[in-house]
Every structure is written in C-alpha cells, then in structure tokens.
Amino acid sequence: MRRIDEFISHEINGIRYRRGRLLPFGATVVGDNAVNFSVYSKDAYSCSLVLYNIGADEPFVEIPFDDEFRTGSVFAMMVFDLDWEKVEYGYRFDGPTDRSKGYRFDKSKVLLDPYAKLVSGRDVFNKKTYPDSNFQCRGRIIREDFNWEGDKPLCIPFKDLIIYEAHLRGFTMDPSSGVKYGGTYAGFIEKIPHLKKLGINAVEFLPIFEFDEFVPELPAPACNYWGYMTYNYFSPKTGFSATGSMGLAADEMKNLVKELHKAGIAVILDIVFNHTAEFGDEGPTLSFKGIDNRTWYIMGEDGNYLDYSGCKNTLNCNNPVVRSFILDSLRYWVSDYHVDVFRVDEAPVFTRGQDGRPVVSPPLVDALENDPILSSTSFISEGFDFGGLYTIGKLPVNWADWNPRTRDTYRRLAKAFPQNPQEVIDSFSGSPDLFGSPDRAINYADCHDGLTLYDLVAYNGSHADDVGMVNPFSVDHVSWNCGIEGETNDPEVNALRHRQIKNLISYVLMSRGVPMFFMGDEFANSQKGNGNAYMQDNPIGWLNWDRLKDYEDVFEYFRTLIAFRKEHPVFRTTSYSMGYNSSGYPEMSWHGEKAWQLDMRTPLLTFAVMYSEPKADFGTKEDCFIYCAVNSHWEEHTMQLPIIPDGMKWSLVAYSGDEKGTRKGEIINGYATLMPRSVMVLIGK
Amino acid sequence: MLDIKKQQDGTKLTVKLIGDLDTITSPNLEASLSESLTGIDYLVLDFSELNYISSAGLRVILSTQETMNKQGKMVIRNVSDEIKKIFEVVGFIKFLNLE
Numbered sequence: 001m002r003r004i005d006e007f008i009s010h011e012i013n014g015i016r017y018r019r020g021r022l023l024p025f026g027a028t029v030v031g032d033n034a035v036n037f038s039v040y041s042k043d044a045y046s047c048s049l050v051l052y053n054i055g056a057d058e059p060f061v062e063i064p065f066d067d068e069f070r071t072g073s074v075f076a077m078m079v080f081d082l083d084w085e086k087v088e089y090g091y092r093f094d095g096p097t098d099r100s101k102g103y104r105f106d107k108s109k110v111l112l113d114p115y116a117k118l119v120s121g122r123d124v125f126n127k128k129t130y131p132d133s134n135f136q137c138r139g140r141i142i143r144e145d146f147n148w149e150g151d152k153p154l155c156i157p158f159k160d161l162i163i164y165e166a167h168l169r170g171f172t173m174d175p176s177s178g179v180k181y182g183g184t185y186a187g188f189i190e191k192i193p194h195l196k197k198l199g200i201n202a203v204e205f206l207p208i209f210e211f212d213e214f215v216p217e218l219p220a221p222a223c224n225y226w227g228y229m230t231y232n233y234f235s236p237k238t239g240f241s242a243t244g245s246m247g248l249a250a251d252e253m254k255n256l257v258k259e260l261h262k263a264g265i266a267v268i269l270d271i272v273f274n275h276t277a278e279f280g281d282e283g284p285t286l287s288f289k290g291i292d293n294r295t296w297y298i299m300g301e302d303g304n305y306l307d308y309s310g311c312k313n314t315l316n317c318n319n320p321v322v323r324s325f326i327l328d329s330l331r332y333w334v335s336d337y338h339v340d341v342f343r344v345d346e347a348p349v350f351t352r353g354q355d356g357r358p359v360v361s362p363p364l365v366d367a368l369e370n371d372p373i374l375s376s377t378s379f380i381s382e383g384f385d386f387g388g389l390y391t392i393g394k395l396p397v398n399w400a401d402w403n404p405r406t407r408d409t410y411r412r413l414a415k416a417f418p419q420n421p422q423e424v425i426d427s428f429s430g431s432p433d434l435f436g437s438p439d440r441a442i443n444y445a446d447c448h449d450g451l452t453l454y455d456l457v458a459y460n461g462s463h464a465d466d467v468g469m470v471n472p473f474s475v476d477h478v479s480w481n482c483g484i485e486g487e488t489n490d491p492e493v494n495a496l497r498h499r500q501i502k503n504l505i506s507y508v509l510m511s512r513g514v515p516m517f518f519m520g521d522e523f524a525n526s527q528k529g530n531g532n533a534y535m536q537d538n539p540i541g542w543l544n545w546d547r548l549k550d551y552e553d554v555f556e557y558f559r560t561l562i563a564f565r566k567e568h569p570v571f572r573t574t575s576y577s578m579g580y581n582s583s584g585y586p587e588m589s590w591h592g593e594k595a596w597q598l599d600m601r602t603p604l605l606t607f608a609v610m611y612s613e614p615k616a617d618f619g620t621k622e623d624c625f626i627y628c629a630v631n632s633h634w635e636e637h638t639m640q641l642p643i644i645p646d647g648m649k650w651s652l653v654a655y656s657g658d659e660k661g662t663r664k665g666e667i668i669n670g671y672a673t674l675m676p677r678s679v680m681v682l683i684g685k
Numbered sequence: 686m687l688d689i690k691k692q693q694d695g696t697k698l699t700v701k702l703i704g705d706l707d708t709i710t711s712p713n714l715e716a717s718l719s720e721s722l723t724g725i726d727y728l729v730l731d732f733s734e735l736n737y738i739s740s741a742g743l744r745v746i747l748s749t750q751e752t753m754n755k756q757g758k759m760v761i762r763n764v765s766d767e768i769k770k771i772f773e774v775v776g777f778i779k780f781l782n783l784e
Contacts, residue, residue, distance in 0.1 A: 032712045085708040085739045143740050147747065147780065186774040242774045247740055255776035 006034060008080055015051075015061045019069050020076035025328070026115030026234070027089060027141045035084050035141055038076040039113055040321065041292045043103060044095040047075045050110045050135070052088040054120070057134055059110075062092065085247060088120055088138035089113065093291055102303035104285065104293040110135035112287040114325065118142045118235045118250055119210045125169060125183065125239035126213045126223045126537055137210075137231060137286050140247055144336055146254045153340045154266045155376050156201060158400050159439035159572040161341075162509075162562055163268065163516035164200040165447055167226065167541070168208060168240050171519055174542040181242040185249075185256040196263045198522055198555070199562035203260060204268035204343055204380075206448055208253070210235040212277040212286075213537075222535035226448065228345060229277035229311070231286050233329040236337075257338050266340035269333065273315055273326055274349035274385060280305040280312030295321050298356045306356045309346055310386030317350050323364045331373040340377070343402075347381030348389035358389055369396045380442055393434040400440045400514060402447070403431055410445045410507045411456065411478035414500055416632045416677070418603035425590060428609050430512030432576045439574050441513035445504040446521065451477045451531045453521035457500035460485060462531025477531050486529060495659065497524075499678055502557045502656035503632070506679040509561040510609070510628040512571060512588075519543055522558040524551040556661055560654045561681070568626060570613040583623060585612040591627075595642040605632040606674075610642055623648075625684035631674035638673045644684040653681040686710065689717050696724060696757075701731040706742030715745045722749075726757030733763035743777060750780055760784050 009018040020036045028036045037049055048064040065075040075091075090112055095105035112119065116139030121129045130136045172191055173183035179190040195203065207227035215224045227237065241249035257267050276296075278289045281304075288296035298306045298314040308314040316322045333339040344350065350368075353359040368374055383392035383401045392401045406427040412419045430438025446453045451462065456479040463486075482496045501524055508515045519525070520543045527533050533541040548555060565571050570587065577587045591608040592598045598607055608629040615623050625644050631637045641650055650668045652658075657678040674680055687710035688703040698721060706714060722728065730746070738746070746761070753759035760782045764772070772778040 083708050085741055143744060145744065147777075181774060184774075189776075243771060246771065248743075248771065248775050251740065251743075251775040251777075255774075258776065 006030065006078065010066070012063055013061050015063065015079060016081060017063060017077055017079045019066075020078040022071055022074045022076045024115075025074075026113060026117060027139060029084065029141060029143065030078065033082075034078050034080045035082055036076065036078045037089070037113075038074060039091055039115070039291070040074050041093055041095070042073040042295055042321070043292055044093040044105065046094045048092045049077055049079070050090045050092055051079075051082070052135070052138065054086050054088055055129075057130075084141040088140055090135055090138055091291070098303075100303045102294040102299040104289050106285060106290055109285055109290050111285070111290045112137045112232060113139040114232070114287055114291065115234055115328070116140065116232055117144065118247060119232050119238060120247075122210070122213065123238050123244035127239075128214065137212075142247060142250050144250075146251060146336075148254075148258060148338065151258050151261050151338055153334060153338050153376065154261055154264070156266050156340070157439070158378060158514055159574050160566075161202045161266065161514050162200045162565065163202045163204050163442065163514065164195060164198070164519060165204045165206070165516060166519040167206045167448065168237075169537070170225070170542045172543070174539060174544055176545040177543065178545065184240055184242040185236075185252040186242045188256055189259045192259055192263050192265070195265060197559070199559055199566065201264055202266040202268055202341070204270060204341075204516070206270050207272055207345075208237050208240065208269055209233050209271065210237050211272075213239070215277070216279065216282060218535050221538070223537050224535065225537040225541050226534040228272050228534070230272045231277040233271075233273070233325070234332055254337055261338065267338070268341040268343055268380065269339050270343045270345060271330075272345045273317060274346035275309035275311040275313050275315060278313060280307065283312060295319055298352070298354065308349055308352060308356055308385050308387035308389070314349060314352070314356065316354055317364050318353050318359065318362055320363075323367060326364060327367055327371060327374075330368070330377070331371070334373055334377055341380060342377065343380040343382070345382050346385040347379075347383055347395070348385040348387075348391045351389065351391060352387075356387070365395060369398055393436070393440065397436070400442050401435070403434070403441045403443055403513065405434070406431060406441065406443050406511075406513070407445060408478055410443075410504060413507065413604075413630070413632050414445075414457070414504050414677075415478065415480035416605055416634060417478070421598075421600045421602070421604035424604045424607070428507070428511045429576065429578070429588060437574045438512040438576060439514060439572070442516050443508050443511050443513040444516040445508050446518050447516065448518055449532070451479055451529065452518060452525055452527050453501050453504055454497070454524035454526045455479065455529050455531070456504065457482055457497045458486060458526065459529035461529075463529035464532055487526075496677065498551070498554060498659060499656045501554055502654075503630075503677065503679045505558060506561060506628065506654070506656060506681065507630070509565050510571070510626075510681060512573060515565070520547075522555050523548040524554050553659055553661060557654060557656070560661075560664070564653055564681070568611070568613055568624075569618045569620065570611040570626065581612060581614055582616045583612040583614040583625075585610075585625070587612055589642070591639070591642060593637055593639055595640045606630065606637045606639075608639055622685055627682040627684065629672055629674055629680045629682070631676065631678050634676045636673060636675055638671050640671055641668065641682070648684045650682045650684045653683050655680045687713060689714060691717070691721060693721075693725075697727040697729070698722070698725045699729040699731060701734065703734040705737040705739075706735060706745070707737065707739040708741045711739070711741040711745045714742075715748070718745075718749055722752060722756070725753075728753050728757070728759040730759065730761045731763055732761055732765065732768060735765070735768065738768055738771065743771070743775070747777060747780060758782070
C-alpha cells in the first residue's frame with residue numbers, strides 16, 4: 001500500500017516534488033521512483049537542491065526548499081521520477097557572511113552533501129572530472145543493498161591481530177603486481193592469496209573515505225597520494241575503483257571486504273575526522289564550510305579556524321551535531337561495509353571540547369564506547385595531535401594505541417644505539433608503563449609514516465627530494481644504512497641488511513602487544529629512502545613486487561614467525577603476567593650471556609627473553625618454552641640456554657643469521673652462538 | 686529505453702534485452718519477468734543488444750538469478766566485455782552463469 005506522505009504537492013520545470021522526511025540525512029531512494037533529500041544547517045537562511053545530469057556543466061533544475069520543508073534546522077524534500085542513477089546533486093545555501101563571527105555562507109557555490117553515499121568528481125585517481133570553476137565534488141545516489149552471503153565483521157580480538165598496513169592503490173598499482181585491475185579494490189582482491197600465505201589477519205588501509213588528491217601546497221606531479229584530506233565521510237574513494245565512473249565503487253569496495261573476510265582477514269580503516277580537506281581561510285569550500293561553518297569547525301573568537309590538526313582546520317568533534325555525524329558515519333561503515341576496526345588519525349582531537357581544550361570524559365569517546373551498533377567495534381588511536389595533546393593509554397578499553405615509543409626502542413636496538421635497558425624490557429613486555437593490558441599496544445618498527453623497514457637499514461636518513469620537493473616533515477628516523485647509503489652490490493652489506501630486517505621484525509613479532517608492519521616489508525620494499533611518501537603517486541609510493549624474488553628469504557622469515565606467533569598464545573595475553581605460572585618458571589624471564597643473569601647497568605645489546613607456555617595455563621597441546629635471543633652487538637656472542645625440564649630440548653625456529661633457512665628444527669644443546677647483529681628464536685619442548 | 690522481447694518454448698523462456706537497463710527501465714524488466722517466470726525452469730537472458738547496465742539493472746539480474754535458483758536454471762548469453770567487467774569487478778560474476 002502506498003504511503004500517504006508520498007503524494008506530490010509541488011512542481012517546477014516538470015520536476016515534481018513535495019515536503020520530505022527529515023531522517024535519514026542524505027539522499028535516500030524511496031520506492032522505485034522517488035528520492036528523499038535531507039540536510040542540516042543551523043545558521044542558513046535558505047537552501048536549494050541543485051540537480052545535474054551526470055557530466056553536465058549546468059544543473060537541469062534548482063529547487064528551493066519551501067519554508068514548510070524546513071523543520072528546526074533540517075531541510076527535507078522528496079523528488080519524484082528522477083533517473084537517479086544518472087543524477088548528481090548538491091545544495092546551495094544562503095546565510096550570514098560575517099567572517100569575524102565564523103560565517104562562511106556563499107550562495108554562488110554549490111556544495112557537497114556531508115551524507116552523500118557516493119561522490120563524483122574524482123572518479124579517476126588524481127584527475128578532475130570538472131574544472132575548478134564548476135561544482136566539482138558532487139553527490140551521487142546509490143543502492144545500498146549488497147549480497148553479503150552471510151558475512152559480518154570478524155570481531156578478532158586485539159590480542160590476536162597481526163596487522164598489515166596498506167595503501168589500497170599503492171599495493172597493486174605498479175605493473176609488477178601483475179593484477180588485472182591495478183590500483184583498485186578489485187585489484188587488491190587478486191593479491192589476497194599473498195596475504196593469506198603470509199599469515200596476517202588484518203589489513204589496515206590508509207584513508208579510503210573520499211578525499212582530494214589536489215591540495216594547495218602540492219604542485220603537480222605531486223599529489224595527496226596517502227589521502228589524509230577527507231571531504232566526505234560516507235563515500236568510498238571512487239578513484240580507487242575500476243568502476244568509478246559507473247557509480248559502482250561502493251559495490252566494489254564491499255566485495256573487497258567480503259573477500260578479505262572470507263580469507264579470515266579483518267578490515268581496519270584509517271579515518272581522518274580531525275580535519276577536512278577544506279583547509280583554513282585559503283582552502284576550498286567544498287561542503288562543510290559553506291553549509292554550517294560554525295557547527296563543523298572549532299573556531300576562534302574572531303571567527304578564525306583553530307588548528308589542532310596541522311592541516312589548517314579542526315573538526316568540531318564534540319559538537320552534538322558533529323558527534324552524531326561521526327557516529328552515523330562509523331555505524332554506516334560497520335553496518336553497510338562490515339568494517340572491523342577503525343584507526344583514528346590524531347585521535348586526541350576526539351577529546352577536545354568545542355573550544356579546543358581537552359575535556360574530561362569527552363562525549364564522543366563515551367558515545368563510541370556505548371553505541372549499540374559499535375559495541376563490538378574496536379578503535380586504534382594515533383595518540384597525539386598537532387596541538388600537542390597526548391592520549392596514549394588514556395582512552396577506554398575498546399581502544400588500542402600505536403606505540404611510537406616501542407618503535408624507536410626497536411630501531412635503537414637494531415642499530416646498537418645505547419639506551420635504557422628498561423625501555424627494551426618494557427617494549428618486549430607490551431609497555432606495562434603505558435597501558436592497562438598488553439593487547440592495547442600496537443607494536444611496530446615502521447609504518448606508512450617514515451622509512452620502510454628496508455629503508456631503515458639502507459639509508460641513514462630520509463631522501464625526500466625525488467620530485468624536487470623538500471620534505472617539510474623530516475624527522476630523525478633512527479635508521480642505519482649498514483655502511484653504504486642506498487642500493488649497493490656489496491654482498492656483505494646486503495647480507496647484513498637482510499639480517500637487520502629480520503631482526504627488526506623479530507622484535508615486533510616476539511614481543512607482547514599487537515604487531516603491525518607496512519605493506520611490502522615482507523619483501524624489503526623500498527621507497528628509495530623517502531621518509532614521507534604522502535605525495536608520491538609513482539613507483540616510490542607503490543609496491544615493487546619484483547623484489548619478492550630477491551627477498552624470498554625475508555618473506556619466508558616473516559611467514560615463519562607469524563605462524564609461530566599464532567601458534568603460541570603466550571605472546572598474546574591480555575594481562576602483564578610476569579610472575580611464575582604453572583610451569584614453575586616465570587612467564588617472561590630475562591637472560592644475558594649467562595642464563596638468568598642480566599646486567600641492567602649496561603646498554604642492553606645482547607640479551608634473551610624466555611616465555612614459558614604450560615598447556616595447563618594456555619590450553620595448548622603441550623608444554624613449551626620459547627627463547628628469543630637478541631644480539632645487536634657488532635661482535636659474536638654465545639648465550640647459555642636456561643635449563644628446562646628433563647626430556648625437553650631446545651630447537652631452532654628461526655635465526656636471522658641463517659640466510660637460507662636450512663637450520664630450522666636444528667637441536668641446540670646448552671649454548672647458542674649468535675653472529676653479530678642477529679636474532680635467534682628457539683623452542684623448548 | 687529498454688525493449689524486452691520474450692520467446693517461450695515450453696518451460697524455457699528466452700528474454701532479449703535491447704537498449705539500456707537503468708533506473709527507469711529496471712522496474713519494467715522486473716515486472717515483466719515476474720509475470721512470466723511461473724512454470725519456467727530454464728531462463729535465457731540475451732544481452733547481445735544490451736548497451737548499458739546500471740547498478741539498479743545489476744540488482745534486477747541478481748534477484749532474477751535468486752528466483753531461478755529455486756526453480757531451475759538461468760544463463761546470460763552474449764555479454765559484452767564491458768558488462769562482463771562490471772560483473773567481475775563487483776563480484777557478481779560468481780552468482781551468474783555467463784555463456
């Protein structure tokens with residue numbers, strides 16, 4: 001039976017319409033022949049809906065919202081008989097313009113709906129569909145149904161995750177990937193077998209929400225490749241789609257999520273709610289700025305943008321309207337895209353009040369913890385913002401944190417740089433001084449930010465001048481080139497680099513906490529020493545899959561330790577159990593060259609950590625001990641192995657000095673000799 | 686515009702689609718098929734003169750496949766490379782029989 005609130009009451013230029021429904025926000029298909037439009041603006045005087053045929057310079061109709069179509073601050077209209085798949089839409093707002101009070105209304109501009117489920121205008125990556133003078137980023141209307149075949153978020157606990165950070169486009173864009181649809185959601189699917197073979201169980205995508213490649217500070221050929229410039233929080237990036245111009249990016253991305261889940265791989269999205277692509281005064285007016293500037297952004301007293309993000313504006317996350325918007329967005333990605341976890345860029349912005357100051361019990365964080373749809377969704381924070389606010393270890397239990405302190409500790413350890421021994425012990429233990437439980441610590445030696453794992457051992461610093469640009473964010477990468485800067489044919493240097501990569505990933509995978517590494521680390525991908533490839537949409541930023549052949553030993557080493565970690569729950573505890581367990585041994589113990597003796601007064605370059613994993617405590621098939629010996633020193637060292645119960649023997653699981661992996665399973669009696677700068681992992685059983 | 690040409694031979698129905706399968710024409714195809722599928726155990730969709738298929742069109746094809754899974758078989762013939770790419774990229778190809 002037809003609803004009685006769907007009868008037509010108005011007509012303009014042959015387009016029939018009526019008052020719409022206030023909720024949901026956005027453009028929603030109603031039945032076969034109507035679309036409901038709803039948008040919020042507190043400060044606007046008036047609003048009109050602007051409709052274009054796809055690709056048209058001029059709209060085919062502009063429909064003002066009558067007064068009766070506005071309730072509170074919401075404008076709502078239902079339009080009938082639209083060929084809505086061939087329509088692009090936007091809104092034009094009129095309102096006060098006094099910038100000293102934070103108003104930015106400009107009725108000459110057509111604006112993108114913040115709730116648009118798909119956006120056109122960047123259908124092909126790094127290419128503008130429309131000229132700057134026209135309405136550039138336009139809303140599109142989509143079907144939201146999808147055949148999920150019973151899929152839902154995997155809900156893998158933090159403690160069990162092994163995270164692979166990846167850039168969706170860069171993963172397969174290089175021809176060496178050999179995929180049919182390079183640089184797209186569909187192309188990524190073709191490489192899932194590689195990830196499955198590697199053994200990881202979560203992919204953390206750099207930003208995938210619709211973003212702008214074109215930002216004022218980046219002249220071509222550089223572009224905003226990484227994507228930390230979101231301008232829509234409901235649309236997947238159409239430029240990552242093989243079907244972008246056909247309006248099927250949402251289906252394509254959903255298919256990727258479904259296929260990853262089928263392979264047992266969770267999907268983590270890096271979300272950027274701390275700022276938008278609209279920058280500050282000099283930035284473009286694409287959406288929020290022209291719709292309700294004072295609602296969306298944290299403003300100063302004279303109407304200026306307060307910048308806590310480093311990107312010229314800060315989203316007003318704890319404004320009630322913006323807070324609801326963020327919740328709506330995240331609920332949508334969980335319910336409609338089955339996303340498992342969100343990684344929150346510059347997460348402290350979530351804890352800032354509407355004046356920019358930190359608040360106790362920030363409403364947004366409370367809401368995320370208690371939301372009915374997000375109750376099984378986890379969050380990972382980048383725990384510091386441009387304004388200097390630091391929240392690592394301070395967010396609720398559904399949050400984990402990237403752990404940059406451990407990152408630097410691992411790097412110093414690899415290059416044999418003297419440091420406080422307690423830092424090393426804390427890092428391997430899951431940072432008990434920072435977190436309530438070890439599974440809140442995301443441990444990594446590298447990520448997208450900075451040098452790749454290979455470049456950390458091949459360059460003494462960042463080389464970011466490949467497109468003739470000086471990198472404005474250069475930092476000390478705590479790297480060491482093993483003697484020669486960059487690529488070399490020197491066999492000794494290359495052998496050491498192979499070893500150093502394995503050493504670094506050993507620290508990450510043999511520690512308590514949640515391990516993470518960056519795409520391509522498993523075959524020594526290089527960005528040619530570029531420590532900040534955010535603008536490198538070229539072979540620097542793309543994976544070179546040819547290296548998989550040259551670094552097969554590295555790949556196998558990663559595989560071995562990942563599988564080993566998954567077999568042993570002692571690495572994956574949710575408590576800092578340091579004391580004796582039912583084995584009669586401490587669950588984690590520390591050793592020097594002599595078993596049970598560790599000199600904490602010297603830089604910790606040669607040491608071992610031993611885990612005891614009794615089956616009675618961990619539900620495993622047999623009792624075992626795991627001994628991970630680290631020799632960061634430039635000289636060989638011999639380690640006395642701890643005595644383990646009668647009948648048990650130590651055997652070799654992985655050794656970074658064993659280039660061909662031929663010593664796996666070798667029985668080690670009494671002492672283990674480690675060559676300079678190496679790691680050895682033994683199992684006692 | 687979409688022209689729908691149907692030819693029935695016992696329990697086999699062949700439907701030829703000529704033109705565009707989009708927001709406007711998808712409901713027509715859906716209605717046309719729903720009135721013709723009773724008693725059909727073999728449905729052939731002929732795409733040889735189908736120029737364009739939209740998201741809405743894809744969904745009509747998928748839901749028809751679901752219907753035919755319960756009562757027989759459906760095949761799609763003469764699919765252009767462009768339309769095949771769409772089926773492939775969005776993962777629908779797994780649910781369909783293309784000949």
